[in-house]
Amino acid sequence: MDITKEKLIELYEKMVLIRSFEMKAEEKFYNNEIPGFIHLYIGEEAIATGIIDHLRKDDLITSTHRGHGHMLAKGADPKLMMAELYGKRTGYCKGKGGSMHIMNFDLGVLGANGEVAGGLPIAAGAGMAIKMIKKTDQVVVAFFGDGASNRGAFHEALNWASIYNLPIIFVVEYNQYASTVNSNFATSVDNIADRAKGYDIKGITVDGNDLLEVYETAAEVISAVRNGSGPVLLECKTYRLKGHFVGDPQEYREDAEVEKKWKDEPISKFERYLMEKDYLDDETKNEIWSKYTKVIDEALEYARNDSFPTAKEALTDLFADDTGYDY
Amino acid sequence: MDITKEKLIELYEKMVLIRSFEMKAEEKFYNNEIPGFIHLYIGEEAIATGIIDHLRKDDLITSTHRGHGHMLAKGADPKLMMAELYGKRTGYCKGKGGSMHIMNFDLGVLGANGEVAGGLPIAAGAGMAIKMIKKTDQVVVAFFGDGASNRGAFHEALNWASIYNLPIIFVVEYNQYASTVNSNFATSVDNIADRAKGYDIKGITVDGNDLLEVYETAAEVISAVRNGSGPVLLECKTYRLKGHFVGDPQEYREDAEVEKKWKDEPISKFERYLMEKDYLDDETKNEIWSKYTKVIDEALEYARNDSFPTAKEALTDLFADDTGYDY
Amino acid sequence: MAKSEMTYADAICRAIEEEMAKDPTIFTYGEDIAQQGGIFGQYKGLLGKYDDRVIDTPISEEVIFGSAVGAALAGTRPIVEFHFADFLFTGMSAITNQIMKIRYMSGGQRDLPIILRGPDGRSNNAAAQHSQSIESIFMHLPGIKVVIPSTPADVYGLYKTALNQPDPVIVFEHKQMYGRKGMVDDEEYRIPFGKADIKRAGTDITVVTTSRMVHESMQAAAELANSGISLEVIDLRTLVPWDRETVINSVKKTGRLLIVHETWKRAGWGAEIASVVQEEAFDYLDDPIYRVGAKNVPNSFSPEQENFIMPDKENVLAEVKKFLL
């Protein structure tokens, strides 16, 4: 596959954006500025980046509790994202959703989701509507975790997508853990992609830390699905470099394991590739990181300056004909 | 496998018992003597018979809404079964369960179940208790339908059984339909056994109308599972010769399809085999059928003569320390 | 106005069909609806007309329900059949955690026009897992409008509203009412949510009820009229929102309230009505508020026991005796 230098740098920047956002979010969480709990996408940036780049604005995705990366890759404004993490008024969900429920329908993000595997049935329904009623060539990408692949919803959604031949790419982010539980223990197969056979669909496993591999595979898969191939299960092997949530004591794994995995993390991996190709040098690299540090600093400033929604506004948005809690 | 004539005749008789029970139940339902709705096992007798014969009394099974055959094969008394179908006092469940919830824990039947796939999590738990806490060599057989294999519970239970290496045989009775819906349409794979790969367990497909094949395969599988092989998914291809429930208008299939399938039904198939082997002649056959006609007539008499539980007794049995509805 | 007689099931089909003709994004799916028209025949009236928009599904309740969110957000208007209210539980999280929350969690970004519909309540001798009435749960958890109609005319008009409004709706159709006939206006009309219907005016006791129990209550009212006791029978028709005004005004007039529902009495929706009314009309109450509901046990298969557990006209008559008239 021939990918221009510009595209490669664009992809690199997207990963840097996500990483920068996540690092700032982590810092501000520890600072007690961000309430609730947040799950970081650090180490998994290549997946959202490499896949979503092939999507159109009107393509749809469903995300997970670890959803910042998906949102940013789909074009979200870091300002409005950060404002949402802060629970502020102009955040994507007016502060009602927070990190775990960040979403924007105009961007085609049908929701980060606090329910593990909660997005899979939603993706199945979007695919159904597209294929059977709207008859457009939109596609749907459903992101979910290795842990999620053990929930019944996974099974039902894949069977469903298969029998109706829906335009859905099921992307499992195999980051080795479901909270404290290692997938070697809780998941009966080494490769989730092996489950594809049980639905008579194609299953593919790629190195999810290798941006190029993700990007190239996704190009093929998404175009096939858009052309009516039926659903595909795409497994991306990665590693959750941070705790399950910010503040996780991580008693269930050794520091050494994590340290080792840092050597394989997607951004420096891709940097090495770009540098080998002479597409990137230290100077440009520094420029790019500075650029996104600034972008995120501005987002932070924006979020901090934004006001909180009023208490009473808690009683709006449940129904379109708002009658609030008296309803 | 060497099977004695006596055993073969015993198996034949078991199938005749089940068929006779079901035919009488059908008749009495149409007579308006049996209330509610009942799902007949006619055409699927070889499965329960061929599998359960290998079980000990302390082995456990979970059944389905189509559970009469499983109960009888596990040694249920037709009298107490018929009484339950009539909603009578000495029925297995004191009339509280009826056909769809017939069960007897002493026989190791953990329940017919009105919830499709409802038995699968129960089987998973029984297997877990046996393997991890009681540490006995009991096994568990979970019966379920092709339709049930599309519910999330199927997936969760198989993954669960696999990771804990539980002594469970998952038996799918592939009878081609889930109520009005053909499994060719609703189920993404031709053979449910293909889904076994998704759990890293063994999957086997047999002709569920061929008693010998079921019996011999089950012998091997059950002994392996008892010896710690871990779970197995055993698929038995069969056909639901009657409507989904008694009274089903069956607008979704052609009479011709059903007629053709009657030629392959398990009892006459096995009869042909026994006759070829000279283990059975017309006279013995008639004797056997008459014997079970009598057994069932007696069961019917018994059920009819049994009394109904009182209305007030509806308020017992919810909790052990019965305090009824005031609770 | 010209009227025609039709069954409850056909009144639903008529409403859906009329709206399907106008709105090509309406479609309906669920278990056993396309081949044989629903397990109670309730989809028969739709078959042959919009077959590509009446779709059978696998037995996959979590996706059946959860898919509605994706379908709605992708720009369609799904009508999802839940087969038996009892099996709402098998996909419950998709309803309570997704359908009922996503609009709110998103900060009201977009409409979510979803209809969940299906049979609720008793179906004779179907035992514990096929005869539950579970509408109360959806009155407790916020996020869905709850419709529970008792007549062909009501179900038609409420569906017309449901199919022309922007929020999730759950319609509880009683199993025993699909075949019940009634007159329905030939002209199209809508019945707003939150507007109760006084099915019978009266002066002594206010009866608040829904669904099948409307008919049991009406029979009781007819009998009691002979002994000079006058019941005002109010059919709420929707539980979210529910028509406080009509109920409270009636109680202010009669001074007595009886709530009648088929679902379990304990912590059923009747408790909410009672709590609100005693708060808002405390000084008007001549007697305690009484409630009729199922006994607090699962349903038994045995016919006599089921009759004992499930409320009917006789329970209404018995409860009325408690009032000091």
Add this chain to the structure above:
Amino acid sequence: MAKSEMTYADAICRAIEEEMAKDPTIFTYGEDIAQQGGIFGQYKGLLGKYDDRVIDTPISEEVIFGSAVGAALAGTRPIVEFHFADFLFTGMSAITNQIMKIRYMSGGQRDLPIILRGPDGRSNNAAAQHSQSIESIFMHLPGIKVVIPSTPADVYGLYKTALNQPDPVIVFEHKQMYGRKGMVDDEEYRIPFGKADIKRAGTDITVVTTSRMVHESMQAAAELANSGISLEVIDLRTLVPWDRETVINSVKKTGRLLIVHETWKRAGWGAEIASVVQEEAFDYLDDPIYRVGAKNVPNSFSPEQENFIMPDKENVLAEVKKFLL
């Protein structure tokens, strides 16, 4: 009697550990309990002692819950962790259609000693899907005993009862109470189900509450005492069964009832208490019965909005003003 101070979480662990020592068939499983001692650390006290009976599971709620039936019928006593009350919904049918019905449907053939336990209620800024209190549903649907303790001493004694009785029990442990400390007798004891505890005696207003709201109510009572208003705070401790006698006797004395719970006000369990009390103590009531509960919307992430939606001491104080004292 000698007492020791311990947290709510440790009081639970102590009870379970004592019973595990006596009964080798007790075991416990759920998500994230064995590696790190539960997502709130609530299993930490058990780790290292009975590690082969503390088991991590996949994220498979339907099997996590449904397996309890099989485990109990196979002769063990499972304690099943539900992780977040919000995710009871993902395996809801296994609870409502299996655990809560199988004993009844079987005609009472065998005991079903199951404990479902886990965190209920608000956890600050966890938004709509991680802060629900859903105990009311289990008061409505019959088939499980509902325990909802507020202190280390109570949770210890109620667990001791739960682990020595034959029926399914669900224990709602409030997320914000695991770390709360209190004195617990060193000697073993049990607290029976259905016996409320009068946490503070009073004469003017009866407050019926549970769980975290016991503490909010106690604070309100302390403040009101300064202005000469005397609250009697009754902690129900179990909702199924609930202690009618204690509540009704108190209301007969005070003439006023306020019910306080964290869960949504509409059709919450408070409505049942109110309905029963107005029926049984009608002539004793000087005022309407009032209820404090969450506003009827999902929980918002934004801190101020969450504070507004979720009830606390301030809401109790505000509601008390409604009484004509």
